[in-house]
Amino acid sequence: MxxxxxxxxxxxxxxxxxxxxxxxxxxxxxxxxxxxxxxxxxxxxxxxxxxxxxxxxxxxxxxxxxxxxxxxxxxxxxxxxxxxxxxxxxxxxxxxxxxxxxxxxxxxxxxxxxxIMPNIKGFSECWGISMIHCPYCHGYEYKKAKTALLANGERTYHMASLINNLTKDLTILTNGPMDFNEQQLKKLKTNSIEINEKEISEIEHKNGHLHKIVFKDGSKERFLAAYGPLxxxxxxxxxxxxxxxxxxxxxxxxxxxxxxxxxxxxxxxxxxxxxxxxxxxxxxxxxxxxxxxxxxxxxxx
Missing domain, CATH: 3.50.50.60 (FAD/NAD(P)-binding domain)
Structure with a gap:
């Protein structure tokens, strides 16, 4: 040059x-x-x-x-x-x-x-494939699928409203004690959105495609997609x-x-x-x- x-x-x-x-x-x-x-x-x-x-x-x-x-x-x-x-x-x-x-x-x-990736085994391998950041970019591909939202607090509440439009099978994984006020909890319950406070230890996947989320107590739950605002x-x-x-x-x-x-x-x-x-x-x-x-x-x- x-x-x-x-x-x-x-x-x-x-x-x-x-x-x-x-x-x-x-x-x-x-x-x-x-x-x-x-x-x-x-x-x-x-x-x-x-x-x-x-x-x-x-x-x-x-x-x-x-x-x-x-x-x-x-x-x-x-x-x-x-x-x-x-x-x-x-x-x-x-x-x-x-x-x-x-x-x-x-x-x-x-x-x-x-x-900034969380310290969860398998998370980074799934990021951008089945662990997604945006309902507009990738949500349609997982419409009506069993979906997790790995987040807590105010931002979670906003994301839940967008994802709920794409699937009615949504569970919020707070990875520890939840941080929602009474009004938010009432709204989540009205929309049949479950909340799981268990700590996450691992994402089971195949080539980045989510299979199960493993919790620190040894239990597992099957999901096809998960949102993870980072x-x-x-x-x-x-x-x-x-x-x-x-x-x-x-x-x-x-x-x-x-x-x-x-x-x-x-x-x-x-x-x-x-x-x-x-x-x-x-x-x-x-x-x-x-x-x-x-x-x-x-x-x-």
Whole structure:
């Protein structure tokens, strides 16, 4: 890569990053997309709820997207991991794992998030296959199936209402003492949703497909699917190194134009929104790319 200076560096080359790159490539912007090739949904067999691509594998969608973006010769790709970022008098420097440094006037963070897996044997092997995070992305495939919800408290109550729409055979596994108020308990009971407070020791599965959930008292219960809303952290420390503020939930704080709290740094996709889906990542990436081009165009005009 001869020229180390770019107008825009996009950190992350999955759906949000590629969508931003497409907007910028079509605007003739000199762009570098840095991506390590380790998507968080690589274990997911099929993607759903993304118009025109429903049922495709995540890899298929990414390959088509990258092939289309590659047609724009002002967009370059680097298979590497961005590890550090800093503000400079003329923009930003991004350092990669291979010790290369690239500079740009604008940064788009499309870095995603990292799920924090619970210490339950078999959980991570099932994650994205039969242990799912989103009723919109995968719930239809398990409609009317015997389903578990591994969660507790306020967020559980919200998830239960969505899953109850897809199956009436739902059990909440709180993995310890439940944390619901009287009104919530009454509502759950009205909808015939059972609550099991036993601690979980293992997920029995075959190639990621849930078979049984094993409890610490030795008992087991058969389920076909389970929802497991997980805590998360940012995939990289670069947003904090650049001074970006985070929300209380841990997302990068960004406005409706994907601008972060740091001027000339934009964020899109899972790192800046709880709406975790390919469709949303593509939409916010498109906005981020368009807004960066707008800022650059107005400055040059």
């Amino acid at each position: 001869e020229n180390q200076a770019f107008e825009v560096i996009i950190i992350g080359g999955s759906y949000a990053g590629l969508s931003a790159a497409l907007s910028l490539g079509r605007s003739l912007r000199k762009v570098l997309v840095i991506d390590s090739g380790k998507a968080c949904n690589q274990q997911t067999p099929h993607s759903h709820n993304f118009l025109t691509q429903d049922g495709k594998t995540p890899k298929e969608i990414s390959l088509i997207a990258k092939q289309q973006v590659t047609q724009y010769n002002t967009v370059s790709f680097l298979n590497d991991l961005a590890v550090h970022g800093q503000k400079t008098p003329i923009g930003f420097d991004i350092q990669t794992q291979s010790d290369r440094v690239f500079s740009a006037k604008k940064i788009i963070l499309a870095t995603g998030i990292k799920d 805590p998360f952290e940012q995939q990289t420390s670069i947003p904090l190194e650049l001074g970006c503020e985070l929300t209380e939930d841990g997302h990068i704080k960004a406005d409706y134009l994907q601008q972060t709290t740091v001027q000339d740094v934009f964020a899109c996709g899972d790192n800046s929104s709880p709406m975790r889906s390919i469709a949303h990542a593509v939409a916010t990436g498109n906005i981020a790319g368009a807004m960066v081009n707008k800022v650059l165009s107005e400055k040059q005009f």
